[in-house]
Amino acid sequence: MSSLHHHCGLFGIMDRPDAAELTYLGLYAQQHRGQESAGICCSDGTTIRRHAGMGLVTEAIRAEDLRGLSGSAAIGHVRYSTTGSCSVSNAQPLLASAAMGHAAVCHNGNLVNAVALREDYERRGRIFTTTSDTEVILHMLADLEYREQPDPLAAVLRHLAGSFCLLLMYPDRIEAVRDPSGNRPLCLGRLGDAWVVASETCAFDLVNARYERDVEPGEIVTLTARGLRSRRFAPAESPRRASCIFELIYFADPSSEIFEESVHLVRRAMGAALAREAPADADLVIPVPNCARCAALGYHEESGIPLGRGFTTNHYVGRSFIQPSQSIRDLTVRLKLNPIRGSVEGKRLVVVEDSVVRGTTTRGKMQSLRDAGAREIHLRVASPPIRHPCYYGIDFPRKEELIAEGREVEEIRRFLDVDSLAYLSLEGMVSCVRVGAEGYCTACFTGDYPIPIDARFTKNVFERNQLTFFDGAGDDGATP
Ligand code: SF4
Numbered sequence: 407m408s409s410l411h412h413h414c415g416l417f418g419i420m421d422r423p424d425a426a427e428l429t430y431l432g433l434y435a436q437q438h439r440g441q442e443s444a445g446i447c448c449s450d451g452t453t454i455r456r457h458a459g460m461g462l463v464t465e466a467i468r469a470e471d472l473r474g475l476s477g478s479a480a481i482g483h484v485r486y487s488t489t490g491s492c493s494v495s496n497a498q499p500l501l502a503s504a505a506m507g508h509a510a511v512c513h514n515g516n517l518v519n520a521v522a523l524r525e526d527y528e529r530r531g532r533i534f535t536t537t538s539d540t541e542v543i544l545h546m547l548a549d550l551e552y553r554e555q556p557d558p559l560a561a562v563l564r565h566l567a568g569s570f571c572l573l574l575m576y577p578d579r580i581e582a583v584r585d586p587s588g589n590r591p592l593c594l595g596r597l598g599d600a601w602v603v604a605s606e607t608c609a610f611d612l613v614n615a616r617y618e619r620d621v622e623p624g625e626i627v628t629l630t631a632r633g634l635r636s637r638r639f640a641p642a643e644s645p646r647r648a649s650c651i652f653e654l655i656y657f658a659d660p661s662s663e664i665f666e667e668s669v670h671l672v673r674r675a676m677g678a679a680l681a682r683e684a685p686a687d688a689d690l691v692i693p694v695p696n697c698a699r700c701a702a703l704g705y706h707e708e709s710g711i712p713l714g715r716g717f718t719t720n721h722y723v724g725r726s727f728i729q730p731s732q733s734i735r736d737l738t739v740r741l742k743l744n745p746i747r748g749s750v751e752g753k754r755l756v757v758v759e760d761s762v763v764r765g766t767t768t769r770g771k772m773q774s775l776r777d778a779g780a781r782e783i784h785l786r787v788a789s790p791p792i793r794h795p796c797y798y799g800i801d802f803p804r805k806e807e808l809i810a811e812g813r814e815v816e817e818i819r820r821f822l823d824v825d826s827l828a829y830l831s832l833e834g835m836v837s838c839v840r841v842g843a844e845g846y847c848t849a850c851f852t853g854d855y856p857i858p859i860d861a862r863f864t865k866n867v868f869e870r871n872q873l874t875f876f877d878g879a880g881d882d883g884a885t886p
Pocket residue numbers: 589649650651652653795796797798799800847848849850851
């Protein structure tokens with residue numbers, strides 16, 4: 407499955423002379439979490455400097471940009487827009503100088519009450535310079551109503567609703583925040599004496615840091631040159647925990663440990679559960695690369711059917727998000743995956759996918775296997791049918807785009823043109839994570855949304871995506 411995109415990836419580090427370079431690497435390791443823009447803010451204790459640009463990390467941030475980011479603390483961000491248009495004005499971190507001093511912020515998730523908060527500020531004459539839901543956080547931090555509170559940041563956070571992991575930078579510190587439901591991952595690590603924070607632990611691996619623990623739901627962790635402090639802005643067990651199970655199914659890197667689970671092991675367990683629930687009489691198990699490799703391994707181990715390679719991956723094809731139209735996206739996916747005739751010709755295949763969203767790209771892949779001579783195709787999907795949109799940071803907001811919405815499995819099978827089709831059950835899926843259904847959001851499968859949604863959010867998110875700003879090739883800024 408290649409048609410879903412994540413909102414963002416975060417990385418931060420405190421008290422390292424090479425903070426900007428390490429942040430660059432931390433973002434590079436998390437490139438899969440967002441490819442539209444990348445940015446870094448760096449503090450030397452007095453001034454916060456920023457560079458952000460469009461494209462992959464290597465395109466958005468060049469060596470000369472890094473040289474301009476002096477200081478021993480840094481935060482960084484890779485972005486794929488789900489609210490707010492794809493433009494450099496929305497690239498994060500956002501940096502502001504206001505009554506609360508200099509502050510930068512980057513965000514992973516969606517604020518489901520951002521529209522209401524923003525409309526309120528706009529009525530009072532505030533000017534917004536981005537269409538991103540994140541900017542409202544800077545306005546709230548500058549608001550006297552919150553600044554007069556004993557803990558202004560905690561007061562702001564208690565008024566945010568939805569899914570949010572945040573890194574906030576002030577000249578002397580970084581504050582790492584996770585929303586009370588723990589919807590997105592945020593991990594803490596150590597690099598020598600320095601503290602690091604990242605959306606996924608794969609970022610720690612690249613910079614040689616050691617994972618210590620997750621930032622807890624409802625927790626604010628403050629990183630300074632003197633070490634780490636923790637406080638809460640929400641009670642430990644309220645509301646119920648709702649980590650995004652899709653992170654484990656598809657988004658996170660298989661080498662990462664998030665939500666205290668190994669992504670690889672969970673996916674492998676889902677593949678094994680799928681083999682028990684939906685066996686197939688076949689010659690070869692093949693994954694749809696790259697995301698379903700772990701699930702296909704689990705299916706193969708459980709079923710005893712040999713594991714093979716059905717596709718080659720062309721790593722040099724342009725990124726599919728560049729062209730937003732469905733027709734071009736389909737074309738790009740076909741260019742990326744080439745079936746291996748010598749492997750699949752004359753074979754009865756079990757094809758393992760991690761998930762199916764719109765179905766159009768999956769149908770294209772199945773057709774290419776048939777064209778390469780596959781005798782039978784038994785498609786096995788290592789997650790349940792997606793029937794509901796996500797409002798917490800994943801880009802399938804419209805129900806009518808989902809192939810499983812309003813359709814039975816047999817109808818979907820006919821659309822995909824495969825010999826048999828089976829999905830992993832909801833029970834089978836949650837049996838593969840240690841805490842079970844109680845700890846996870848499964849709303850895109852069940853329609854049971856654990857975090858309440860402001861009706862204005864669902865109405866306006868699409869409209870706001872239509873706003874565009876003048877884009878340059880990149881932008882730089884520094885607090886005065
Ligand atoms: Fe994740 Fe689906 Fe919940 Fe969105 S609705 S947070 S994709 S589990």
